[in-house]
Amino acid sequence: MDIHSEKILILDFGSQYTQLIARRVREAHVYCELHPFDMNFEAIKEFAPRGIILSGGPKSVYDDGAPAVEEALFDLGIPVLGICYGMQLLARHFGGNVVPTGKREYGHADLVSQNTPGPLFDGFFIDGKSPVWMSHGDHVEKIPDGFEIIAQTDNAPVAAIQNVDRNLYGVQFHPEVNHTPRGEIIVDTFVRKICRCQGQWTPGKIIEYAVTSIREQVGTDQVILGLSGGVDSSVAAALIKRAIGDQLTCVFVDNGLLRLAEGDQVMATFAENMGVKVIRVNAEDRFLQGLSGETDPEQKRRIIGNLFIDIFEEEAARITNATWLAQGTIYPDVIESAGGKTGKAQNIKSHHNVGGLPDYMKLKLLEPLKELFKDEVRAIGEELGLPHQMVWRHPFPGPGLGVRILGEVKKEYADILRQADAIYIEELYTSGYYDKISQAFAVFLPVKSVGVMGDGRTYEYVITLRAVETKDFMTADWSKLPYALLSRISSRIINEVRGVNRVAYDISSKPPSTIEWE
Numbered sequence: 001m002d003i004h005s006e007k008i009l010i011l012d013f014g015s016q017y018t019q020l021i022a023r024r025v026r027e028a029h030v031y032c033e034l035h036p037f038d039m040n041f042e043a044i045k046e047f048a049p050r051g052i053i054l055s056g057g058p059k060s061v062y063d064d065g066a067p068a069v070e071e072a073l074f075d076l077g078i079p080v081l082g083i084c085y086g087m088q089l090l091a092r093h094f095g096g097n098v099v100p101t102g103k104r105e106y107g108h109a110d111l112v113s114q115n116t117p118g119p120l121f122d123g124f125f126i127d128g129k130s131p132v133w134m135s136h137g138d139h140v141e142k143i144p145d146g147f148e149i150i151a152q153t154d155n156a157p158v159a160a161i162q163n164v165d166r167n168l169y170g171v172q173f174h175p176e177v178n179h180t181p182r183g184e185i186i187v188d189t190f191v192r193k194i195c196r197c198q199g200q201w202t203p204g205k206i207i208e209y210a211v212t213s214i215r216e217q218v219g220t221d222q223v224i225l226g227l228s229g230g231v232d233s234s235v236a237a238a239l240i241k242r243a244i245g246d247q248l249t250c251v252f253v254d255n256g257l258l259r260l261a262e263g264d265q266v267m268a269t270f271a272e273n274m275g276v277k278v279i280r281v282n283a284e285d286r287f288l289q290g291l292s293g294e295t296d297p298e299q300k301r302r303i304i305g306n307l308f309i310d311i312f313e314e315e316a317a318r319i320t321n322a323t324w325l326a327q328g329t330i331y332p333d334v335i336e337s338a339g340g341k342t343g344k345a346q347n348i349k350s351h352h353n354v355g356g357l358p359d360y361m362k363l364k365l366l367e368p369l370k371e372l373f374k375d376e377v378r379a380i381g382e383e384l385g386l387p388h389q390m391v392w393r394h395p396f397p398g399p400g401l402g403v404r405i406l407g408e409v410k411k412e413y414a415d416i417l418r419q420a421d422a423i424y425i426e427e428l429y430t431s432g433y434y435d436k437i438s439q440a441f442a443v444f445l446p447v448k449s450v451g452v453m454g455d456g457r458t459y460e461y462v463i464t465l466r467a468v469e470t471k472d473f474m475t476a477d478w479s480k481l482p483y484a485l486l487s488r489i490s491s492r493i494i495n496e497v498r499g500v501n502r503v504a505y506d507i508s509s510k511p512p513s514t515i516e517w518e
């Protein structure tokens with residue numbers, strides 16, 4: 001069976017949680033796509049979903065011009081689950097009444113089962129109750145004919161509704177967020193029991209499908225791929241290698257802004273162990289020269305990005321018959337780069353290279369991961385036999401240490417930072433903390449402070465340690481690493497790295513800070 005034959009459609013009304021809904025559906029091993037609420041109705045029918053989920057959103061259904069769906073959507077006979085705004089839309093469509101709550105309800109609530117909850121809540125309640133996460137300013141006051149209330153909370157007498165005959169369900173709370181413990185049971189039940197999906201979307205089948213489609217697309221052509229050592233490009237390389245073997249050539253640009261021994265590790269994993277053709281370009285001098293004198297973070301990003309393209313292009317030109325450029329674009333990159341519609345994503349930093357290289361390169365794009373979320377990419381990486389440490393690596397920004405050396409980048413600074421960072425990461429691994437946090441790294445501050453070593457005065461640089469916990473990297477908390485661990489890392493860095501006499505720990509959350517310092 002084709003892994004895309006069971007599909008769930010998620011229509012996005014602008015909630016910050018919409019991507020989480022998609023991830024929960026995928027965790028139930030069912031393929032889903034996320035589209036704007038005003039997706040063309042013909043396109044919806046053509047997509048032929050087994051079920052439709054209407055997301056939450058910031059608007060009120062009774063506002064003029066409030067986002068809505070084609071009315072005929074509810075007559076398709078396809079099961080629908082409305083979440084928050086989605087439930088209000090459903091209720092209003094069938095003649096119910098939605099009113100302002102008076103006071104926005106935000107936070108935990110105890111959901112209590114009402115009447116006889118039908119299939120949606122199968123296995124969800126424990127003793128008729130379950131904690132849920134609420135975030136809404138409106139609620140359904142009067143439910144439509146044909147529907148019944150199946151759950152309530154103290155503040156929301158209509159917290160969930162159903163019309164089992166028509167397979168229509170609405171929940172006022174957010175089953176998709178981690179703050180709703182066991183919420184995944186609801187999504188799983190909806191897609192598997194109500195929409196009757198069997199769950200074809202598994203790592204093994206995704207690989208099988210990707211291998212076939214890469215072979216079909218590429219034929220006998222040659223493919224090039226820019227390998228960065230990060231999870232996405234590594235998994236893309238492993239997958240494409242599995243599909244077309246020697247038709248793949250990877251270009252790995254060592255820009256002098258990599259972590260300690262990173263270049264050697266990438267070569268060992270791909271070239272030596274997996275037999276992938278990898279061209280390693282040592283371009284440290286070019287990058288350092290290009291960055292010389294530049295202190296502005298966005299300019300630094302631009303210089304690094306442009307140089308990468310120049311070098312990549314030079315190498316690509318040397319490979320005969322290379323007509324394809326492979327990239328490790330993943331589904332969130334696709335959603336976010338198409339996401340101007342809701343006007344959410346403000347450009348704080350120019351992060352992602354979605355859109356690839358300039359048009360004049362004339363290469364066709366091969367993006368085998370573009371339907372996958374990060375956790376799915378990782379699952380595939382493990383299945384393809386990539387080392388655990390590579391698959392579960394913390395994210396590393398494209399501009400590398402370039403944005404972790406504040407201000408002007410110099411080789412001396414990069415060498416100091418590399419050593420300090422390596423000690424930090426090694427200690428996180430040995431203490432078992434690496435896998436418990438989302439991202440950790442050291443930052444080089446180009447300021448000197450006074451210290452004392454032995455009997456002498458020192459006047460040396462400062463290293464800051466950053467560690468954060470986050471689900472989506474949009475918001476993050478600083479990690480409460482144990483003092484004993486921080487103490488060991490600090491003394492090792494000061495003792496082992498020449499040029500550093502002070503280590504600080506960053507205790508800022510995002511927002512208002514960002515994860516990287518630049």
Ligand code: XMP
Pocket residue numbers: 301348349350351352395396397398399439473510513514515516517518
């Ligand atoms: P911020 O600093 O914006 O970072 O809180 C959020 C996540 O994005 C990564 N990041 C980047 N990734 N190119 C990248 O590919 C970049 O220029 C860049 N800047 C930040 C950062 O490491 C974190 O995971």
